[in-house]
Amino acid sequence: MATKIFKSKTILAGLNAKTIKGDKATDYVTAIMYLAPAAQSLLGNVCPMAELAGCEAGCLSKAGRAGIFSSIVNSRIAKTQRYFNDRRAFMAELVRDISAFVRWCGKHGVKPAVRLNGTSDIQWETAHPATRSGHGHLVPITYASIFEAFPEVQFYDYTKVYKRAYKALPSNYSLTLSYSEASPRYRDAVLLAALETGANIAVVYRTQHIRNAVMGAGKVDTFGHSNGERLAREVIDGDETDMRFTDPKGVIVGLYAKGKGARRDTTGFVIG
Numbered sequence: 001m002a003t004k005i006f007k008s009k010t011i012l013a014g015l016n017a018k019t020i021k022g023d024k025a026t027d028y029v030t031a032i033m034y035l036a037p038a039a040q041s042l043l044g045n046v047c048p049m050a051e052l053a054g055c056e057a058g059c060l061s062k063a064g065r066a067g068i069f070s071s072i073v074n075s076r077i078a079k080t081q082r083y084f085n086d087r088r089a090f091m092a093e094l095v096r097d098i099s100a101f102v103r104w105c106g107k108h109g110v111k112p113a114v115r116l117n118g119t120s121d122i123q124w125e126t127a128h129p130a131t132r133s134g135h136g137h138l139v140p141i142t143y144a145s146i147f148e149a150f151p152e153v154q155f156y157d158y159t160k161v162y163k164r165a166y167k168a169l170p171s172n173y174s175l176t177l178s179y180s181e182a183s184p185r186y187r188d189a190v191l192l193a194a195l196e197t198g199a200n201i202a203v204v205y206r207t208q209h210i211r212n213a214v215m216g217a218g219k220v221d222t223f224g225h226s227n228g229e230r231l232a233r234e235v236i237d238g239d240e241t242d243m244r245f246t247d248p249k250g251v252i253v254g255l256y257a258k259g260k261g262a263r264r265d266t267t268g269f270v271i272g
């Protein structure tokens with residue numbers, strides 16, 4: 001069965017035969033928004049921790065490879081510029097597209113999930129109100145965030161903005177911290193956030209073999225803070241599904257580097 005695509009100005013999703021069959025994790029379909037990462041749009045930075053977490057170079061070079069299809073890069077840059085130039089209009093565009101995605105999911109008998117930060121790290125829970133009309137109301141209502149505007153949607157993201165782990169987030173928004181050893185300052189801050197809040201933390205291991213060696217019953221992997229504290233947790237297979245909101249709490253989400261460039265990463269983002 002061919003993959004069905006949901007395409008809009010802001011978010012994009014694909015539905016394949018495997019998903020249509022549906023099971024516990026995969027009867028959700030995720031629409032992802034891809035902005036131009038870090039400061040690539042030249043109008044502002046959508047990844048405040050990128051430099052400290054050492055992920056910017058890898059992310060931009062990946063974006064550069066997508067540059068073979070420069071129309072993709074250009075449309076991400078244009079989208080990000082719309083975000084910086086007129087946030088209210090951008091949020092209206094996003095509301096329209098998520099509403100269309102919810103209808104599309106209904107038509108295909110799947111549940112809607114949305115990752116807004118496919119290639120960005122924006123704090124959507126703060127200072128991003130969203131106005132939605134319809135949905136049982138006669139007049140448009142402005143909600144504090146897009147999450148509150150769409151209670152029927154499960155939102156999730158990875159984040160390097162570790163302070164977000166300390167916030168009380170809307171119940172339909174799940175965040176997974178992202179580990180990096182690019183700088184002791186970032187490593188310590190993200191470990192502390194995981195230790196203090198119990199938030200899940202994703203670790204990218206250099207190979208599947210290295211990742212698998214620390215996974216399994218009774219095993220833990222350990223990461224040290226410079227104050228002597230240690231984060232010792234079970235590692236789960238983060239590649240089995242991308243639906244991070246279905247993960248158990250208090251684990252390390254073990255991913256492995258995909259592609260030659262990622263396996264050769266020397267920034268400290270890839271471990272082992």
Ligand code: SF4
Nearest residue numbers: 047050055059119120
């Ligand atoms: S924070 Fe995420 S999206 Fe931004 S540069 Fe780093 S890896 Fe890329």
